Amino acid sequence: MKQIIITVLTQALATCRAQGQLPAEATTEINVDRTRDSKHGDFASNIALVLAKPAKLNPRVLAEKIIAAIPATPTIAKVEIAGPGFINFFLQQDSIFAVVNTVLSQRERFGRSTIGAGQRIQVEFVSANPTGPLHVGHGRGAAYGSALASVLTAAGYNVDREYYVNDAGRQMDILAASVWLRYLELCGEAVVFPTNAYKGDYVWDIAATLHRDNAERYRTAWADVTGDLPADEPQGGDKEDYIDAIIARMKTLLSADDYRKVFDLGLHVILDDIRDDLQRFSVNYDQWYSERSLADSGAVQRALDKLQQNNHTYHHDGALWFRSTAFGDEKDRVLVRDNGQTTYFASDVAYHLDKFERGFDKVVNIWGADHHGYVPRVKGALQAMGIDPNRLTVLLVQFAILYQGGHKVQMSTRSGEFITLRELRKQVGSDATRFFYVMRKSEQHLDFDMDLAKSQSSDNPMYYIQYAHARVNSVLRKAEEKGWGFDQASGLAHLNLLTESHEQALLTALARYPEVIESAAKYYEPHQVTEYLRELAQHFHTYNNAHKFLVDDAALRNARLALILAVKHVVYNGLTILGVSAPESM
RNA sequence: GCCCUGGUAGCUCAGUGGAUAGAGCAGCCGCCUCCUAAGCGGCAGGUCGCCGGUUCAACUCCGGCCCAGGGCACCA
Numbered sequence: 001m002k003q004i005i006i007t008v009l010t011q012a013l014a015t016c017r018a019q020g021q022l023p024a025e026a027t028t029e030i031n032v033d034r035t036r037d038s039k040h041g042d043f044a045s046n047i048a049l050v051l052a053k054p055a056k057l058n059p060r061v062l063a064e065k066i067i068a069a070i071p072a073t074p075t076i077a078k079v080e081i082a083g084p085g086f087i088n089f090f091l092q093q094d095s096i097f098a099v100v101n102t103v104l105s106q107r108e109r110f111g112r113s114t115i116g117a118g119q120r121i122q123v124e125f126v127s128a129n130p131t132g133p134l135h136v137g138h139g140r141g142a143a144y145g146s147a148l149a150s151v152l153t154a155a156g157y158n159v160d161r162e163y164y165v166n167d168a169g170r171q172m173d174i175l176a177a178s179v180w181l182r183y184l185e186l187c188g189e190a191v192v193f194p195t196n197a198y199k200g201d202y203v204w205d206i207a208a209t210l211h212r213d214n215a216e217r218y219r220t221a222w223a224d225v226t227g228d229l230p231a232d233e234p235q236g237g238d239k240e241d242y243i244d245a246i247i248a249r250m251k252t253l254l255s256a257d258d259y260r261k262v263f264d265l266g267l268h269v270i271l272d273d274i275r276d277d278l279q280r281f282s283v284n285y286d287q288w289y290s291e292r293s294l295a296d297s298g299a300v301q302r303a304l305d306k307l308q309q310n311n312h313t314y315h316h317d318g319a320l321w322f323r324s325t326a327f328g329d330e331k332d333r334v335l336v337r338d339n340g341q342t343t344y345f346a347s348d349v350a351y352h353l354d355k356f357e358r359g360f361d362k363v364v365n366i367w368g369a370d371h372h373g374y375v376p377r378v379k380g381a382l383q384a385m386g387i388d389p390n391r392l393t394v395l396l397v398q399f400a401i402l403y404q405g406g407h408k409v410q411m412s413t414r415s416g417e418f419i420t421l422r423e424l425r426k427q428v429g430s431d432a433t434r435f436f437y438v439m440r441k442s443e444q445h446l447d448f449d450m451d452l453a454k455s456q457s458s459d460n461p462m463y464y465i466q467y468a469h470a471r472v473n474s475v476l477r478k479a480e481e482k483g484w485g486f487d488q489a490s491g492l493a494h495l496n497l498l499t500e501s502h503e504q505a506l507l508t509a510l511a512r513y514p515e516v517i518e519s520a521a522k523y524y525e526p527h528q529v530t531e532y533l534r535e536l537a538q539h540f541h542t543y544n545n546a547h548k549f550l551v552d553d554a555a556l557r558n559a560r561l562a563l564i565l566a567v568k569h570v571v572y573n574g575l576t577i578l579g580v581s582a583p584e585s586m
Numbered sequence: 587g588c589c590c591u592g593g594u595a596g597c598u599c600a601g602u603g604g605a606u607a608g609a610g611c612a613g614c615c616g617c618c619u620c621c622u623a624a625g626c627g628g629c630a631g632g633u634c635g636c637c638g639g640u641u642c643a644a645c646u647c648c649g650g651c652c653c654a655g656g657g658c659a660c661c662a
């Protein structure tokens with residue numbers, strides 16, 4: 001509909017130019033918006049205000065000329081000048097009713113758009129290190145990424161959802177060491193657990209599995225482990241140096257093969273847990289991409305070669321550096337450490353090169369806000385390798401703060417005490433958790449009110465929306481019980497009986513849905529969908545309260561049922577995008 | 587110090603250059619003989635952090651300042 005108006009305005013402007021009423025150089029992008037107030041019609045354009053200056057005309061005079069040049073269009077009933085020079089468009093009633101027909105025939109396809117057609121886009125999200133269960137911070141990234149991917153799919157993009165598995169690197173070594181030390185404890189060794197090791201209970205579980213399946217095969221005397229190692233933090237040493245020394249010792253005491261077995265057990269147990277957790281959260285992936293595979297396949301070396309060939313690297317202090325300052329970063333970054341090991345950053349350069357080599361037109365990374373400092377170096381590396389950095393969008397998700405009983409829920413990632421996503425889902429439920437996570441725009445700090453999310457009242461926006469869906473269903477059931485059923489053909493034939501202001505408002509709301517999807521996709525903002533659904537549900541509940549649907553007049557009754565059935569479809573479509581269920585009854 | 591986010595009603599937040607800045611909650615007053623009251627209506631509530639600038643038009647864009655949170659590794 002909006003497109004029709006833009007087309008019509010484009011034609012009108014061309015006519016004005018042809019008649020010499022508007023200078024040829026007076027051009028601008030045509031802006032058409034829905035009006036806030038129905039007195040201003042259905043759509044409005046500010047075109048006359050924008051072009052008034054270049055046209056050297058009073059905006060209202062220019063608006064007159066534009067309106068005079070607008071070709072007759074069946075869907076437009078009336079065009080008016082208002083205020084300082086707005087052009088207001090009033091739609092034909094028939095084209096307003098048409099949305100019901102469209103929704104009922106397209107059903108779950110209603111709202112899909114083609115703005116992304118032919119474009120491949122990758123959304124990478126969560127990608128938490130498999131060193132422990134997901135916590136509530138990851139949950140927000142999961143809900144947001146998943147909803148965004150669905151929005152983009154609805155907008156016509158070919159979307160690929162990916163989880164980057166950090167299955168290499170120091171943190172994973174620390175996990176392997178943590179598992180092994182707990183295992184030694186189970187074997188009866190008097191282990192003093194390192195300050196910097198992972199202390200969560202899940203580490204005990206993995207160690208127990210290791211012990212159950214392998215008995216004492218990996219056992220070493222604790223004295224042989226610590227031997228001549230530096231002191232840990234409580235003894236005045238450095239906890240980082242200490243844990244690194246433990247890892248090195250573990251690698252010498254176990255064969256490479258055995259080390260890998262312990263390492264992989266931890267990795268697989270935790271990754272399986274994460275997979276399970278996300279699946280229960282209705283978050284699914286097309287690809288789980290292994291960091292280790294980048295090194296194994298030589299992709300990391302290829303990326304380093306590429307940077308070196310393009311003269312963007314140098315050697316210093318025994319390390320290989322990327323000159324990221326040449327691309328706006330605040331300092332240069334190490335790719336290969338003086339000990340010969342590549343950095344996480346080197347893997348990430350290779351990973352991002354690989355993403356674009358896989359043929360994605362656009363790549364979206366969803367990161368925690370604490371990683372924002374990382375953006376310039378990754379974009380810099382892409383540019384250094386000859387890839388347009390604007391094809392990569394990094395979306396930063398701020399932290400979620402949980403509130404319960406009016407108080408902030410204390411969280412500490414230290415000593416393994418944190419609220420897991422699983423625990424949150426268990427307490428609040430998957431639907432409400434997902435809804436609350438995406439209710440706010442991602443760059444906003446989120447105050448997550450667990451009591452509200454759990455409450456089954458209209459105060460809870462998710463229940464409010466779900467209830468609209470269930471309520472339509474309830475009315476339809478009642479129609480069956482009364483022996484009337486629902487005659488869709490009759491309803492569609494009598495849409496012109498829907499003249500109440502509540503009905504008109506609802507029709508407009510339904511027609512807005514495709515625009516909301518496009519906007520949410522364009523700005524990567526799924527929260528627009530939650531906002532919209534709340535408004536739609538509100539229009540519905542208000543209507544329900546003001547008018548009876550199941551009236552004796554069959555024509556009116558069927559028309560109303562057609563309208564509310566359309567509402568049901570749209571609520572379903574929107575909730576589905578958000579990963580929230582739409583119950584038939586509540 | 588530098589970099590990223592925020593600052594809009596008592597609280598939580600929409601508002602992505604337009605018309606009189608909106609919603610939910612909290613507060614006050616009302617609405618079930620009726621398809622689910624898990625609902626609806628009304629009242630009250632604002633220096634859009636502050637100061638400049640751009641524009642016909644600024645909560646929105648630009649600059650400076652103040653406040654809050656986060657980030658500034660040869661960790662991941």
